[in-house]
Amino acid sequence: METKTDKHLLRGGQFLVKETSCEEIFTPEDFNDEQKMMRDSVKEFVEREIWPNKEEFEKKNYALTEEIMQKAGELGFLGVAVPEEYDGLGMGFVSTMLVCDYISGATGSIATAFGAHTGIGTMPITLYGTEEQKKKYVPKLATGEWFGAYCLTEPGAGSDANSGKTKAVLSEDGKYYSISGQKMWISNAGFANVFIVFARIENDKNITGFIVENDPDNGISFGEEEKKLGIHSSSTRQVFFNETRVPVENMLSERGNGFKIAMNALNVGRIKLAAASLDAQRRVTDLAVKYANERVQFDTPIAKFGAIKSKLAEMATSAYAGESASYRAAKNIEDRINIRLENGNSHAEAELKGVEEYAIECSILKVACSEDIQNCSDEGIQIFGGMGFSADTPMESAWRDARIARIYEGTNEINRMLTVGMLVKKAMKGHVDLLGPATAVADELTGIPSMEKPDYAELFAEEKEMIAKLKKVFLMTAGSAVQKFGPQLEEHQQLLLASADILIEIYMAESTILRAEKNAKRFGENEQKEQIAMAKLYLYHAVDTISQKAKEGIVSFAEGDEQRMMLMGLKRFTKYQNQPNVVELRNIIAEKLTAENKYCF
Numbered sequence: 001m002e003t004k005t006d007k008h009l010l011r012g013g014q015f016l017v018k019e020t021s022c023e024e025i026f027t028p029e030d031f032n033d034e035q036k037m038m039r040d041s042v043k044e045f046v047e048r049e050i051w052p053n054k055e056e057f058e059k060k061n062y063a064l065t066e067e068i069m070q071k072a073g074e075l076g077f078l079g080v081a082v083p084e085e086y087d088g089l090g091m092g093f094v095s096t097m098l099v100c101d102y103i104s105g106a107t108g109s110i111a112t113a114f115g116a117h118t119g120i121g122t123m124p125i126t127l128y129g130t131e132e133q134k135k136k137y138v139p140k141l142a143t144g145e146w147f148g149a150y151c152l153t154e155p156g157a158g159s160d161a162n163s164g165k166t167k168a169v170l171s172e173d174g175k176y177y178s179i180s181g182q183k184m185w186i187s188n189a190g191f192a193n194v195f196i197v198f199a200r201i202e203n204d205k206n207i208t209g210f211i212v213e214n215d216p217d218n219g220i221s222f223g224e225e226e227k228k229l230g231i232h233s234s235s236t237r238q239v240f241f242n243e244t245r246v247p248v249e250n251m252l253s254e255r256g257n258g259f260k261i262a263m264n265a266l267n268v269g270r271i272k273l274a275a276a277s278l279d280a281q282r283r284v285t286d287l288a289v290k291y292a293n294e295r296v297q298f299d300t301p302i303a304k305f306g307a308i309k310s311k312l313a314e315m316a317t318s319a320y321a322g323e324s325a326s327y328r329a330a331k332n333i334e335d336r337i338n339i340r341l342e343n344g345n346s347h348a349e350a351e352l353k354g355v356e357e358y359a360i361e362c363s364i365l366k367v368a369c370s371e372d373i374q375n376c377s378d379e380g381i382q383i384f385g386g387m388g389f390s391a392d393t394p395m396e397s398a399w400r401d402a403r404i405a406r407i408y409e410g411t412n413e414i415n416r417m418l419t420v421g422m423l424v425k426k427a428m429k430g431h432v433d434l435l436g437p438a439t440a441v442a443d444e445l446t447g448i449p450s451m452e453k454p455d456y457a458e459l460f461a462e463e464k465e466m467i468a469k470l471k472k473v474f475l476m477t478a479g480s481a482v483q484k485f486g487p488q489l490e491e492h493q494q495l496l497l498a499s500a501d502i503l504i505e506i507y508m509a510e511s512t513i514l515r516a517e518k519n520a521k522r523f524g525e526n527e528q529k530e531q532i533a534m535a536k537l538y539l540y541h542a543v544d545t546i547s548q549k550a551k552e553g554i555v556s557f558a559e560g561d562e563q564r565m566m567l568m569g570l571k572r573f574t575k576y577q578n579q580p581n582v583v584e585l586r587n588i589i590a591e592k593l594t595a596e597n598k599y600c601f
């Protein structure tokens with residue numbers, strides 16, 4: 001059933017073919033009082049409990065992680081996404097994002113423990129559990145009395161998650177399953193009370209999910225803590241199940257439904273992982289600004305050097321862009337969930353379908369934000385110079401901690417390929433009309449370009465036109481690749497990866513511009529001078545990336561006249577009428593940062 005709001009809400013992936021006005025997007029400046037209160041209390045918790053213990057986290061103090069998680073539970077942070085009837089706070093999706101965001105700033109260890117527990121450790125029960133299962137487990141998990149972990153990966157089953165060898169055998173009396181197998185890389189394994197375990201029954205095509213209580217007398221044992229590059233105080237162990245008896249009533253959802261559970265849990269996990277890189281970026285930028293202002297070389301604070309200004313500006317821009325896109329998508333998800341609730345869906349159904357609708361955006365954000373925090377922390381080290389390489393400064397651990405985000409919750413390669421694959425599927429189902437716009441672009445390519453001189457007087461007029469043109473680049477290149485290869489396109493991974501990069505840059509750049517535009521309209525262009533500069537700077541890079549990736553695709557799969565025509569189209573669709581002054585943009589941003597001596601956006 002469609003409601004009025006339903007019609008106005010973009011479907012997942014539709015951003016590519018529909019124009020969005022700045023009034024339609026939600027931005028961090030739109031947080032309501034409840035959301036601001038939640039943000040401030042998480043920030044206060046991080047400053048009081050986590051940041052002062054930074055060194056301890058680097059010394060692999062797993063007990064401290066458990067202690068902090070318990071305190072987070074006492075304050076209600078673990079139950080933000082859990083409905084009130086199961087002792088959670090039952091807050092909206094945006095608030096749940098906020099907690100992941102602001103808890104991530106101090107150390108990746110807590111961000112991982114938090115994400116593994118609240119996301120993949122608890123959510124499968126909240127969303128797929130029976131009423132009895134929810135009543136039994138969720139209140140304990142929501143309050144931090146118990147902790148959860150998620151056992152999907154195995155030595156032979158990583159990205160190919162449905163290929164696990166762990167077996168679940170039904171007992172002769174039909175009362176329990178006996179689970180045997182080896183799971184690896186399990187976050188929170190060292191202190192979890194309950195595991196979501198995926199195992200195969202007989203020779204089923206798909207795996208099945210089970211809720212398994214931790215009991216050493218029930219055939220459950222652990223490997224040593226893994227020696228990891230980063231997230232040193234996040235407990236990561238192998239978990240061995242040796243004929244572990246699990247009552248039949250602990251099966252999650254239905255037999256063979258485990259892969260679906262695993263994938264849906266990951267959709268939520270991905271957007272929340274994006275959020276969990278945001279405060280990490282803010283903190284790294286903030287520390288870099290302060291250091292650059294203090295550190296004097298050649299009788300000059302290094303913040304005054306163009307080389308450092310450029311880095312600071314780029315770091316702040318990536319954080320701002322990440323926020324813009326993450327909260328835009330989060331609010332779309334929240335609205336979609338609310339529409340479904342109004343239409344009579346249960347909480348679980350509404351949440352599952354609401355997030356699934358935006359699975360493309362979830363993957364886009366996971367990739368973009370995980371790579372942004374990596375680059376941001378890398379430049380953070382560079383600004384600190386030799387001190388950045390020292391474990392005595394927080395840059396070193398920020399850089400190491402950032403690295404995992406490109407690997408878990410589906411590697412960035414897998415997520416990139418998923419974005420394009422999901423979009424093509426949505427088009428085939430008729431959820432997103434790609435064919436119409438792609439045909440229009442093809443016609444435009446053979447037509448005569450307009451000679452009209454556009455009017456760019458309004459703020460972002462040229463930038464918004466550029467976004468529309470970049471969408472045409474995607475439709476042109478990906479569209480003809482789909483035509484050429486059909487279902488075999490999935491075998492052409494390098495083309496998929498290039499297409500994904502185009503898609504990612506479009507979403508991130510558009511979100512950033514729309515946020516800056518919305519805020520310029522309400523707070524004034526002068527007040528938003530630096531944010532406007534960030535949006536323009538982000539777009540400038542996006543145009544370059546898109547140009548390069550599209551060219552890579554075109555020269556690889558098109559030939560002769562078709563190739564020439566597409567390359568000409570690419571040139572036309574990536575052409576600025578007025579090139580931005582990139583150095584000036586960076587200087588505007590950096591000067592504000594250094595004047596405020598903090599990340600101030």
Ligand SMILES: Cc1cc2nc3c(=O)[nH]c(=O)nc-3n(C[C@H](O)[C@H](O)[C@H](O)COP(=O)(O)OP(=O)(O)OC[C@H]3O[C@@H](n4cnc5c(N)ncnc54)[C@H](O)[C@@H]3O)c2cc1C
Nearest residue numbers: 150151152153158159185186187407408409410411413414
């Ligand atoms: C610190 C940490 C914590 C983790 N926590 C958990 C947890 O709590 N629970 C859990 O279940 N798992 C967890 N994981 C596992 C994690 O999700 C996997 O490591 C990840 O999914 C990748 O699987 P893999 O390591 O087997 O790599 P592989 O799948 O072997 O991938 C290796 C490389 O090949 C690429 N690749 C693989 N398949 C393809 C393909 N089809 N096409 C193109 N490229 C491909 C990958 O992108 C990657 O670059 C954790 C891992 C780490 C390191």
